Amino acid sequence: MNKRRILFSAAAILLLIAIAACMMVIGRGHTMYFDNKKLEYEGQTYDTYRRINVFVGGEQVAKLSAKDRGMATFMGQKLSFDIEVTKEKGDEPVTYSYTVKVPYKEDGIVLNLPGMIAGLPEEAYTTVFVPMVTEDEGADEEIVIDEFGMSDVTEGEDTEP
Amino acid sequence: MSEVKEIKRTFIDGVRENLKSFGLPRLIITAFLLLMFIIAPFTGANFWVQITNVINRFSWNAVLVLAMVPMVHSGCGLNFGLPVGIIAGLLGATLSIEWGFIGPMSFVMAIVIATPFALLFGLAYGWLLNKIKGGEMMIATYVGFSVVSFFCMMWLVLPYKKPDMAWGFEGTGLRTTFPIDKYYGGVLSNFLRIQIGRLVIPTGALLFFALLALMIWAFLHTKTGTAMTAVGSNATFARAAGINVDRIRMLSVVMSTWLAAVGILVYEQGFGFVQLYNAPFNMALPAVSAILIGGATANKASITNVIIGTILFQGMVTMTPTVMNGLINLDISEVLRVVVSNGMILYALTRKTEATR
Amino acid sequence: MNNKNKTASGKLLNLLGNNAVPIMFIIIIAFCIPISGFSSLFLLNEIMTRLSRNTFLILSLLIPIMAGMGLNFGMTLGAMAAEIALIFTSDWQIWGIPGIVLAMIMSIPISAVLGLVCGKILNAAKGREMITSYIISFFMNGVYQLVVLYMMGSIIPIVHNNIKLPRGYGVRASVDLTRIRKALDNVLSVNIGGVNIPVLTLLIIAAMCLVIVWFRRTKLGQDMRAVGQDMEVARAAGIDVEGTRIISIVISTVLAGIGMVIYLQNMGDMATYSSHSQIGMFCIAALLVGGASVDKASIGNVFLGVILFHTMFILAPSAGAKITGNEVVGEYFRVFVSYGVITVALVMYETKKRRAKAGMGAQLAAAQQEGDKR
Numbered sequence: 080m081n082k083r084r085i086l087f088s089a090a091a092i093l094l095l096i097a098i099a100a101c102m103m104v105i106g107r108g109h110t111m112y113f114d115n116k117k118l119e120y121e122g123q124t125y126d127t128y129r130r131i132n133v134f135v136g137g138e139q140v141a142k143l144s145a146k147d148r149g150m151a152t153f154m155g156q157k158l159s160f161d162i163e164v165t166k167e168k169g170d171e172p173v174t175y176s177y178t179v180k181v182p183y184k185e186d187g188i189v190l191n192l193p194g195m196i197a198g199l200p201e202e203a204y205t206t207v208f209v210p211m212v213t214e215d216e217g218a219d220e221e222i223v224i225d226e227f228g229m230s231d232v233t234e235g236e237d238t239e240p
Numbered sequence: 241m242s243e244v245k246e247i248k249r250t251f252i253d254g255v256r257e258n259l260k261s262f263g264l265p266r267l268i269i270t271a272f273l274l275l276m277f278i279i280a281p282f283t284g285a286n287f288w289v290q291i292t293n294v295i296n297r298f299s300w301n302a303v304l305v306l307a308m309v310p311m312v313h314s315g316c317g318l319n320f321g322l323p324v325g326i327i328a329g330l331l332g333a334t335l336s337i338e339w340g341f342i343g344p345m346s347f348v349m350a351i352v353i354a355t356p357f358a359l360l361f362g363l364a365y366g367w368l369l370n371k372i373k374g375g376e377m378m379i380a381t382y383v384g385f386s387v388v389s390f391f392c393m394m395w396l397v398l399p400y401k402k403p404d405m406a407w408g409f410e411g412t413g414l415r416t417t418f419p420i421d422k423y424y425g426g427v428l429s430n431f432l433r434i435q436i437g438r439l440v441i442p443t444g445a446l447l448f449f450a451l452l453a454l455m456i457w458a459f460l461h462t463k464t465g466t467a468m469t470a471v472g473s474n475a476t477f478a479r480a481a482g483i484n485v486d487r488i489r490m491l492s493v494v495m496s497t498w499l500a501a502v503g504i505l506v507y508e509q510g511f512g513f514v515q516l517y518n519a520p521f522n523m524a525l526p527a528v529s530a531i532l533i534g535g536a537t538a539n540k541a542s543i544t545n546v547i548i549g550t551i552l553f554q555g556m557v558t559m560t561p562t563v564m565n566g567l568i569n570l571d572i573s574e575v576l577r578v579v580v581s582n583g584m585i586l587y588a589l590t591r592k593t594e595a596t597r
Numbered sequence: 598m599n600n601k602n603k604t605a606s607g608k609l610l611n612l613l614g615n616n617a618v619p620i621m622f623i624i625i626i627a628f629c630i631p632i633s634g635f636s637s638l639f640l641l642n643e644i645m646t647r648l649s650r651n652t653f654l655i656l657s658l659l660i661p662i663m664a665g666m667g668l669n670f671g672m673t674l675g676a677m678a679a680e681i682a683l684i685f686t687s688d689w690q691i692w693g694i695p696g697i698v699l700a701m702i703m704s705i706p707i708s709a710v711l712g713l714v715c716g717k718i719l720n721a722a723k724g725r726e727m728i729t730s731y732i733i734s735f736f737m738n739g740v741y742q743l744v745v746l747y748m749m750g751s752i753i754p755i756v757h758n759n760i761k762l763p764r765g766y767g768v769r770a771s772v773d774l775t776r777i778r779k780a781l782d783n784v785l786s787v788n789i790g791g792v793n794i795p796v797l798t799l800l801i802i803a804a805m806c807l808v809i810v811w812f813r814r815t816k817l818g819q820d821m822r823a824v825g826q827d828m829e830v831a832r833a834a835g836i837d838v839e840g841t842r843i844i845s846i847v848i849s850t851v852l853a854g855i856g857m858v859i860y861l862q863n864m865g866d867m868a869t870y871s872s873h874s875q876i877g878m879f880c881i882a883a884l885l886v887g888g889a890s891v892d893k894a895s896i897g898n899v900f901l902g903v904i905l906f907h908t909m910f911i912l913a914p915s916a917g918a919k920i921t922g923n924e925v926v927g928e929y930f931r932v933f934v935s936y937g938v939i940t941v942a943l944v945m946y947e948t949k950k951r952r953a954k955a956g957m958g959a960q961l962a963a964a965q966q967e968g969d970k971r
Binding site: 320368371372373374375377378379381382383385386389390392393396397412413525570572574575576577578579582583585586589590 | 718721722724725727728729731732733735736738739740742743746747921922923925926929930932933935936937939940943944946947948950951
Binding site: 098099103106108 | 689690691692693694695696698699702703705757758776
């Protein structure tokens with residue numbers, strides 16, 4: 080193998096690694112949860128709103144009454160969204176726009192919208208989403224090792240609806 | 241003094257020579273099995289129960305492994321087409337039950353009925369293998385698969401009526417698995433069964449295997465048998481010596497197929513169930529790797545190889561789950577079986593000197 | 598004159614004989630379409646889906662055939678590599694197109710290593726490549742299970758509980774790929790007369806075809822063909838036979854890995870322990886249905902094969918149900934046909950090889966006789 084060839088393949092490998100790293104950043108998926116819930120912060124109470132509509136890129140992703148939770152999934156480390164807030168029945172809706180950053184390693188974070196609208200510091204209204212520990216229904220899933228993979232030959236290729 | 245040294249050296253050489261012919265993979269498997277037997281009592285498993293299990297499984301499988309021998313001898317390679325014979329055996333089993341035979345008679349009749357099918361399939365299969373000398377193993381594999389998948393359709397379509405085997409409601413097609421307690425379940429294993437404490441020996445099944453093995457051994461020492469060995473070791477030479485190579489090969493394939501048919505019946509009487517549809521797919525590779533573990537190569541196999549191989553293979557299969565489970569509560573035996581059995585076949589396929597085909 | 602006639606009819610017979618399998622399939626399909634009662638729109642949509650889903654995988658088989666190594670049953674190794682890559686990207690939650698691209702890139706080193714091992718073993722088993730690669734795929738399946746069922750989650754970190762088994766290690770029997778489901782297919786997809794066409798996927802396949810055409814003309818491609826023709830002659834010409842053979846298997850395995858990612862993004866769901874085990878058989882059967890043989894396969898064979906084989910696959914269950922009143926018969930029928938086609942192709946290849954050998958022997962003998970006469 081000559082020098083040029085080694086150089087070329089090294090460059091190709093580096094390029095692939097660079098692309099892979101890039102994909103890991105832009106493709107990282109997160110889930111954002113929106114809470115329209117009462118928040119207690121430094122002795123003050125921030126009450127729920129009658130109705131909050133959440134829009135991401137102009138598309139409505141959640142319609143929240145008091146005590147509701149909505150969610151949106153997205154790729155990348157920040158999400159821009161608009162919310163349309165109605166305080167009491169009959170009020171004119173007020174629109175706010177926000178951009179929230181999500182740490183790379185967190186799968187999902189929860190935003191408390193009343194706290195956010197009130198302009199509290201970030202740590203007051205964001206919490207890391209912890210999935211509920213659900214008792215697995217099947218306890219221990221049976222893994223059947225089938226040397227020839229024949230038992231599901233009828234499903235495997237054809238599960239497409 | 242020097243004489244002693246000399247003897248010592250030849251002794252060491254002899255050991256080394258023996259080890260070499262024994263083969264490294266075989267050595268590892270034997271050592272592994274011995275280790276299992278040593279560890280087993282510490283994991284709470286009863287030694288005699290373990291021995292019983294190994295003997296039992298040996299008695300179920302040995303005939304299927306024996307079915308490899310004739311084809312290896314005639315140079316047709318490892319019989320990856322074992323399912324062809326198994327299907328013949330299954331036809332015998334189902335027809336014998338369908339026609340109302342029960343008890344030990346159903347076993348005899350199953351063999352009797354399976355025989356013409358085995359001959360027929362064996363002739364066709366042998367004819368095909370004679371057409372494609374040199375590519376036997378791959379084609380045998382796929383012939384086996386084709387026959388099994390064809391019979392998957394047949395089990396559904398053929399007009400079986402016996403409620404013990406057929407689906408009750410629609411009345412069409414056989415079940416995937418059905419028990420044969422009423423028929424020939426355990427007929428061999430329970431015959432002259434010896435029980436000493438927790439050790440149980442299925443004498444009948446062992447005797448039956450011994451009988452078949454003796455027959456094969458005797459056959460290989462007849463004129464036709466030696467001709468078969470000659471064809472396997474050097475076909476051109478055999479042809480020059482006036483042996484009809486194609487006919488000998490055909491005979492060996494028919495014998496292998498018939499043994500496979502009987503083998504599956506023996507397996508079923510031990511196991512207690514008949515398994516149809518996709519079950520025969522999985523039966524060739526364990527038998528192939530068992531005989532290879534026993535020291536056979538792609539063109540050399542003896543009865544000893546069959547016995548050693550089956551004991552080692554089945555020992556491994558039965559011992560590892562109990563020991564692994566007792567030791568670390570982790571059952572990797574299935575994975576181990578897949579890796580070891582296929583690894584063994586790979587090892588045999590990559591030996592340059594041994595496998596010419 | 599008589600002689601000429603004979604060769605002409607011989608040629609026709611040869612043509613028919615060489616294309617027996619595709620012709621047989623066209624007949625089966627022509628017979629099944631009216632019975633099945635499917636609308637042509639449904640059929641076209643299904644065929645389009647399967648074309649985009651399977652073609653890349655089958656293309657991976659071409660290069661080892663070129664190098665004279667037969668049907669690469671070891672393509673399963675690439676599929677396993679792709680599955681391992683997809684388990685990781687799912688666990689790291691990389692979604693959409695980036696997830697697919699990342700899975701493809703990650704599958705490459707795994708495939709390459711597996712391909713290297715496979716190539717090395719096949720070099721030790723010359724003349725028995727197919728059965729050996731077939732057994733390798735089983736052997737590696739065991740290793741794959743060891744890694745995925747026991748090491749993932751215990752030694753190799755797996756974070757999410759929807760991937761890990763409840764016992765704390767090992768991957769579940771099914772991995773959900775909804776986050777990358779059809780991400781590739783849906784880019785630039787157009788709908789013509791009710792038929793959904795995944796343009797980007799087809800473009801990738803077309804690009805791959807061009808690469809293969811180009812590859813055949815490169816030095817390496819020429820070397821491979823030379824090795825495929827005759828190893829000894831190639832060695833005498835100074836070609837590194839062993840190295841070339843290994844490279845052909847590595848390329849095939851890597852392509853199979855990428856193809857498997859494309860396949861699984863279309864399925865949107867991955868059967869962790871069985872997705873790969875059938876894939877080799879189906880791809881090889883499809884290629885052979887397209888008229889390829891063990892030593893000769895073209896891109897045309899790939900496309901024809903995908904269309905014919907998968908049309909049969911779609912039709913068989915309902916045709917079977919209509920004929921025998923039992924849908925399962927149809928399902929078994931298509932499995933039987935897959936195996937049958939491979940068997941027939943293998944038998945044809947071996948008989949042809951034998952006949953060629955015998956023909957050469959006869960020629961040699963004739964030449965010798967001629968020499969004796971003089």
